[in-house]
Amino acid sequence: MSDFENVTFGGSGLDRAAELRGDADAMAQALSDDTSRSLVFWRGKPLTRLGDEAHLLRLPMDHEMLKRAIDAPVFLGREDTGFVFATDISSWEPAAQDMPEAVFLDQTEQHFPGLPQDHLFVELRTIMTRLSARDAELAAMAKSLFSWHAIHGFCAKCGAKSNVMQAGWQRVCGSCNAMHFPRTDPVVIMLITHGNKVLLGRSPYWPEGMYSLLAGFLEPGETPEAAVRREVYEEAGVRVGSVRYLGSQPWAFPSSLMLGFSGEALGTDITLEPVELEDAIWVSREEMMQIFEGTHPKMRRPRSGAIAHYILKNWLEDCLE
Structure with missing residues (x-):
């Protein structure tokens, strides 16, 4: 595991x-x-x-x-x-x-x-x-x-300048005394599979050949599992059934917590949301092995160090269970 x-x-x-x-x-x-x-x-x-x-x-x-x-x-x-x-x-x-x-x-x-x-x-x-x-x-x-x-030099409550406290771990407003703490933004990133295939997408701004797992920010009042289903349907038009938590990664670009999940797709038809994704495709295990070996003619290897790389590598090795 x-x-x-x-x-x-x-x-x-x-x-x-x-x-x-x-x-x-x-x-x-x-x-x-x-x-x-x-x-x-x-x-x-x-x-x-x-x-x-x-x-x-x-x-x-x-x-x-x-x-x-x-x-x-x-x-x-x-x-x-x-x-x-x-x-x-x-x-x-x-x-x-x-x-x-x-x-x-x-x-x-x-x-x-x-x-x-x-x-x-x-x-x-x-x-x-x-x-x-x-x-x-x-x-x-x-x-x-x-x-x-x-980006938090001023109070979000009244707009006055805030002061650094707690050795850098808090800001306090000099006017209304509101306390502000470093934030972490939760992001779901998901291994969506259908049989032997995994769903990958690419942003319009990424380098040529770069694909990754779909991901998106968690919304207020939403469970991570619901966010997985919502994001995959919004971006690729794919409905997702069962969802399971895998693990997490702090991601300081600028301040996210990546929450990794796996999910089972209920179908394979893709309908792109072009603002979010330039492309989305189903990739077989055999193709993914080529990608990791660097021999795939169109897709580059996932970026080492990112949780997407870690999840995909463990999926290939049957180590996610």
Whole structure:
């Protein structure tokens, strides 16, 4: 049986030490502790040492780079070697030639002056399968937190500026005292099968040959199982019968929780919703084996590290039960 704790970002047993977030004295001590370290992010990209494997850089809290931050570091937790924080230096402007372009996946790398040449800011999706479980969990946590802070600087209740509290895990309105907490958006992603075939779709904006499992956001007052049936019918016109939960994956792009399900289609006729999908097709196990081997003439291999890849791989290996 598949173990979804092993999926990328699936968790590493990090001690988040949440009980310390509201303790001002403990946080002050942690920030000044010689053993404490900080990850560094620039516009959502972690500072990483690249090689065959990728490693998040952990810098001393008095490192010169951290002085470029506008806001205080956010507290991530406690490792065996000490406390770990994350610092955002998005106000730094790299050389113009290093700036990312508007593409599906940003593959540019930014180098901070004075650092070794293999210490770079890189898009998390390009390195996520090369990170250790611990680094992947820390990166996903920090990236999601910074994404939340970037768009929640003002109170959703009264519109006044809000202030960061709880070591980065809460914002409090300075006017009406409303409290706001980091959000996670639940998304269902589903392996819909009919006999020997699985339903795949592609967005109009994806690279050529890229297909994946259908997915969609959970709506208020809706069970995940109902969301699976609704999304598949809305996007592909396929009715779904029984639905079963498989597992989950935190997905920090920007702040989702992917809830994996399997479902049995009641028919195979497809009616596309063109705003949502450019194409949807039934793919046999034999074709899926070709796709994973990289020999399919039209479809590329599912993206490693994503829960869709994990589900499809385990389906091929009969390991989902």
